[in-house]
Amino acid sequence: MSLPRIAVDAMGGDEGVRVMIEGAALARRRHDRFKFLLVGDETRIKAALEKHPNLRSSSEILHSDGVISGEDKPSQALRRAKGTSMGLAIAAVKAGDAGAAVSAGNTGALMAISKVTLRTMPGIDRPALAALLPTLGDNDVIMLDLGANTECDSRNLVQFAVMGAAYARVALGREQPRVRLLNIGTEEIKGTDLLRDAAATLKAAAKDLSMSFDGFTEADKLCRGDVDVVVTDGFSGNIALKSVEGTARFVADLLRRGFTSSLRSKIGFLISRPATELLKHHLDPNNHNGAVFLGLNGIVVKSHGGANAAGVANAVAVTARLLEENVTERITADLARVGEASLRMPRAQEERA
Amino acid sequence: MSLPRIAVDAMGGDEGVRVMIEGAALARRRHDRFKFLLVGDETRIKAALEKHPNLRSSSEILHSDGVISGEDKPSQALRRAKGTSMGLAIAAVKAGDAGAAVSAGNTGALMAISKVTLRTMPGIDRPALAALLPTLGDNDVIMLDLGANTECDSRNLVQFAVMGAAYARVALGREQPRVRLLNIGTEEIKGTDLLRDAAATLKAAAKDLSMSFDGFTEADKLCRGDVDVVVTDGFSGNIALKSVEGTARFVADLLRRGFTSSLRSKIGFLISRPATELLKHHLDPNNHNGAVFLGLNGIVVKSHGGANAAGVANAVAVTARLLEENVTERITADLARVGEASLRMPRAQEERA
Incomplete structure (x- = not known):
């Protein structure tokens, strides 16, 4: 059985697309059974992928125009979610197009969109x-x-x-x-x-x-x-x-x-x-990067906004491990x-x- | 003009009388113009002073039977204050017998007793x-x-x-x-x-x-x-x-x-x-020990409960400096x-x- 894909919000984080893609590429080398769904501005993602043929061959790009910014309130983020890289990455988990999502974007927005899209586990009020x-x-x-x-x-x-x-x-x-x-x-x-x-x-x-x-x-x-x-x-x-x-x-x-x-x-x-x-x-x-939202019906991992490529790779590795270990099903x-x-x-x- | 004395609650702290006295003695070496009022069990203070003739010659002992414990709620501490080393040390500041008090005891109790005894500065609700x-x-x-x-x-x-x-x-x-x-x-x-x-x-x-x-x-x-x-x-x-x-x-x-x-x-x-x-x-x-309650009509310094003698000495040195600089008058x-x-x-x- 092939493992589910990891959706990466390529637009989040202080350092932008390049670091997110480089991080995913680093993680891909360690976890070569995984495939990726890279969500964000297609032109910039393609440009960043040129240096990483290994990741390119195991990825699909999902284009989005919108980005959730650090200043967006959770309520604003929820309204705008559909057209954004963060919103699409989480929607892909909901739809089964990906097994998990990783984002380095706004924590409050990520929490709000994840909760509304994926819902909490039975008995849990808040992730x-x-x-x-x-x-x-x-x-x-x-x-x-x-x-x-x-x-x-x-x-x-x-x-x-x-x-x-x-x-x-x-x-x-x-x-x-x-x-x-x-x-x-x-x-x-x-x-x-x-x-x-x-x-x-x-x-x-x-x-x-x-x-x-x-x-x-x-x-x-x-x-x-x-x-x-x-x-x-x-x-x-x-x-x-x-x-x-x-x-x-x-x-x-x-x-x-x-x-x-x-x-x-x-x-x-x-x-x-x-x-x-x-x-x-x-x-x-960076060596401890990658925090998971517990209590959701699906895996969403938050990477530190200021993480470097090695940090992003660790967050992706955390995501891979959570997927491999079926953590959502086991916690449920x-x-x-x-x-x-x-x-x-x-x-x-x-x-x- | 002689400097006001520093009242030391000799009973507070995890390590007890010996460390408080040793700390005061260390501080006394650095600030030899200061005199001390050592508050607590007279027998134990006298025993601890035997090793520190320098401090003994510049100190007076104020005996108390009672001790505020770490488990005392602020309300309990307030009721019992009068017979305790902490309560007497702060009362000495109020009465002008000392210019400042140092304690390594229960923070909540120290705050409550200090506030009720010394009162807050005009315009300040809480220290x-x-x-x-x-x-x-x-x-x-x-x-x-x-x-x-x-x-x-x-x-x-x-x-x-x-x-x-x-x-x-x-x-x-x-x-x-x-x-x-x-x-x-x-x-x-x-x-x-x-x-x-x-x-x-x-x-x-x-x-x-x-x-x-x-x-x-x-x-x-x-x-x-x-x-x-x-x-x-x-x-x-x-x-x-x-x-x-x-x-x-x-x-x-x-x-x-x-x-x-x-x-x-x-x-x-x-x-x-x-x-x-x-x-x-x-x-x-221990090198940064000694926190001051700001906003009181008098100087009360909290030493970390787990501080060693060097740490207590630093808390006493902080107290000495606050006294020398007339900090209460200047902040008021x-x-x-x-x-x-x-x-x-x-x-x-x-x-x-």
């Missing part, structure tokens, strides 16, 4: 943006939501936890994922009412949800590797993720300054290159197993309140 | 926790609130901006501080209604407030050094700060692993020590200059809405 972050432990940590939902209620957070746990079973192979809520302290009294409500619901339901709910975690423990899923609202998740990225860049810059400040340091740098390469690998956000089945009843619990609690 | 973070630019960046106010409205954020700007004029010597609001994007449509409201108010009033309001910033730009004051609510600020700290620790750990993984790396490490020392200095949160004067009228604006706006 959430999830990514794997590196840790000092044996496996990465899944964090969600990273920016799709600026404001969330406790019911959303509980559903994010359930989706995150299902993703952890698929992506990390953990049968009972260790789940925590991000908070500004670990004591039960810390944080907002909605965090405490979500914690109470998850604590009571953890066994039925096949997860180990370990309470709250603080943002300085994200990389420690003692938790599989960290759940938060999209505002805090985005702040945390970008703080991590900014600090990594800050450190990389300091290292560069330090190592180039004297001949002695330069020599030391050359000798210790394996160590600094390891660090560079971990610090470059997993959610059905833990039961819609469990997912509905928070609403019951809210009605009570 | 905010502010700290200086290192950047790649010429000066540090002031960030607030770092965790004193879990939930804020737009009026609070505007006041934090005004206080942050006043602090920047004192601590950074910038006449027109560059102020931004932390958000999950820089476009005007991004974020929550309250962030957009605060931005609109600051944009309109920036000139009167002697600041340059430059709109939103994202968390990955905190260390870039192109802004003097970053304003946010206490939840997001705490998430951002701890993400930065956690990433710094993550990187330091990776470096250690990388540099000790082979003989070659070890040699490289030794040769390039100036570079790694620079990095270590920047990465260790600065706020009076920009005018209570400006501070009241957000309320007018809210009434309109």
